Amino acid sequence: MGKIAFLFAGQGSQYAGMGKDLYENIPEVKSLFDSAEGIRPGTLTQMFSGTEEELKKTENTQPCLFLADYAGAIALEKNGIKADAVAGFSLGEVVAMAASKTLSTDEAFKLVCKRGKLMQTASEKVDGVMIAVMRMDKEELIQLCKEYEVYPVNFNCPGQIVVSGKAENIERLKEVLTEKKVRFVQLAVGGAFHTPYMAEASKGLKEELESEKLYNINKPYISIYANKTAKPYPDGREKVVETLTEQISNSVKWEETLTNMAQDGVDTFIECGPGKTLSGFVKRTIPGAKIYNVSDLDSLKLTTEELKNNA
CATH class of the missing domain: 3.40.366.10 (Malonyl-Coenzyme A Acyl Carrier Protein, domain 2)
Structure with a gap:
């Protein structure tokens, strides 16, 4: 061992x-x-x-x-x-x-x-949300985050990155992810942490x-x-x-x-x-x-x- x-x-x-x-x-x-x-x-x-x-x-x-x-x-x-x-x-x-x-x-x-x-x-002070995004190309997600003014914050494992930011911006990102048929899960946390x-x-x-x-x-x-x-x-x-x-x-x-x-x-x-x-x-x-x-x-x-x- x-x-x-x-x-x-x-x-x-x-x-x-x-x-x-x-x-x-x-x-x-x-x-x-x-x-x-x-x-x-x-x-x-x-x-x-x-x-x-x-x-x-x-x-x-x-x-x-x-x-x-x-x-x-x-x-x-x-x-x-x-x-x-x-x-x-x-x-x-x-x-x-x-x-x-x-x-x-x-x-x-x-x-x-x-x-x-x-x-x-x-x-x-900020209405923040975090979502875990599954199986999306890392560079593509990072670019989307810049576009929608949110942050890729937790690089958990291959195929899973957590995105954090203002709730309104995360909602806009969710719509795009849904259109792209990318799975995401909202986390049970109370803020836009690690931003x-x-x-x-x-x-x-x-x-x-x-x-x-x-x-x-x-x-x-x-x-x-x-x-x-x-x-x-x-x-x-x-x-x-x-x-x-x-x-x-x-x-x-x-x-x-x-x-x-x-x-x-x-x-x-x-x-x-x-x-x-x-x-x-x-x-x-x-x-x-x-x-x-x-x-x-x-x-x-x-x-x-x-x-x-x-x-």
């Missing part, structure tokens, strides 16, 4: 009840969740019984998903499965910060709460992180791959802050990230958190990769048993 990577899910994968059975059965997960509840009261109620609309609100989605994602990694580590590298999709990158010990767990949770609020505020409309949120998060009294940024003990560059994080506090904060208003190079991880020896990818979206991206990007996911006790048991049997 080659290297193992933990992948952390992003917005759109949330659902009420996520992480609940891990919380109830794994003491380390319970400790994480209870500590977070002390920092942000009401988080567990939102996670376990929040409405779809409540969980879709960015300032709620991000702290809730942070915990659900990180719970998967903690559960795996308790069962003797450790990562050689980590990457997180959008907000999942903050989870990767905690998993790589770049930030302490409490610091990472506080940061994701701040990130969610900043992005919520920015999203309220210049998030510049204010990016600036605010940078100001937050620049306070050394609030956040101690450590050298990661394992490789953490950045959305913005698709490469391992650079050394030095200033470069780490720049890479993490500029991610908010820049494209997510996920397909390239997975390719780089595979080239660096990763052949086993474990998605931590709700859903199997990232697992699907791996399947379409890295042929022959071993792919698992951990979102609850059943998937944890299945993953750990298969990995130990294949060791």
Whole structure:
């Protein structure tokens, strides 16, 4: 077996009840969740019984998903499965910060709460929408985006690019895609993320992180791959802050990230958190990769048993 990577899910994968059975059965997960509840009261109620609309609100989605994602990694580590590298999709990158010990767990949770609020505020200033466009020529789509003043933001895997922008412009693009018989799916997110409309949120998060009294940024003990560059994080506090904060208003190079991880020896990818979206991206990007996911006790048991049997 080659290297193992933990992948952390992003917005759109949330659902009420996520992480609940891990919380109830794994003491380390319970400790994480209870500590977070002390920092942000009401988080567990939102996670376990929040409405779809409540969980879709960015300032709620991000702290809730942070915990659900990180719970998967903690559960795996308790069962003797450790990562050689980590990457997180959008907000999942903050989870990767905690998993790589770049930030302490409490610091990472506080940061994701701040990130969610900043992005919520920015999203309220623009009626934004994101759609996943399937199986369209990349260059043709990029040209259409320029024409309709929207942005190709998430390069997920071969044949899937997410486009983000103002709702009115996205609607115009949808009409063209429909005429061209190109399939698209609207995402369950609350803003035009990873676009210049998030510049204010990016600036605010940078100001937050620049306070050394609030956040101690450590050298990661394992490789953490950045959305913005698709490469391992650079050394030095200033470069780490720049890479993490500029991610908010820049494209997510996920397909390239997975390719780089595979080239660096990763052949086993474990998605931590709700859903199997990232697992699907791996399947379409890295042929022959071993792919698992951990979102609850059943998937944890299945993953750990298969990995130990294949060791």
